[in-house]
Every structure is written in structure tokens, then in C-alpha cells.
Amino acid sequence: MYLSALGLSFFALSSDYKRYLLDEFYYLVKEGFSYSDIQIMPTYQRKYFIGKILERIDIQRDASEKS
Secondary structure: OOOOOOOHHHHOOOHHHHHHHHHHHHHHHHOOOOHHHHHHOOHHHHHHHHHHHHHHHHHHHHHHHHO
């Protein structure tokens, strides 16, 4: 059996990455996205939507701090 010099984890996602990915899914589902839509969504779209959610949260936080 031939083992890659890159190691066994080269072909598998790390548990840290899996947890991060699940966190992204969790927050998007809370925002109204369906789990199946998120699964087929390209990474760049998922990152875009999460960025927009974070922008909205920052704006809301700034508005509540001003009042």
C-alpha cells in the first residue's frame, strides 16, 4: 500500500474544519436557509451570506449602542 507524503489527513476534513462547517450551517439555518440548500451551495456563496449576516449584526449592534 502506498501512503502519500502528505499524510492520511490529506484526503479527509479535519475535525476542526468539520465543526466550523457545521457552525456555518447552524447559523444559516437559523437565518431561514434550508439544510439541503446549504449542502449544495458553493462555498463562495455560503461565505457571502455569512458575511452579510455579520454586517447586519454589526449595524444592529452599533444602532443599539447609539441609543
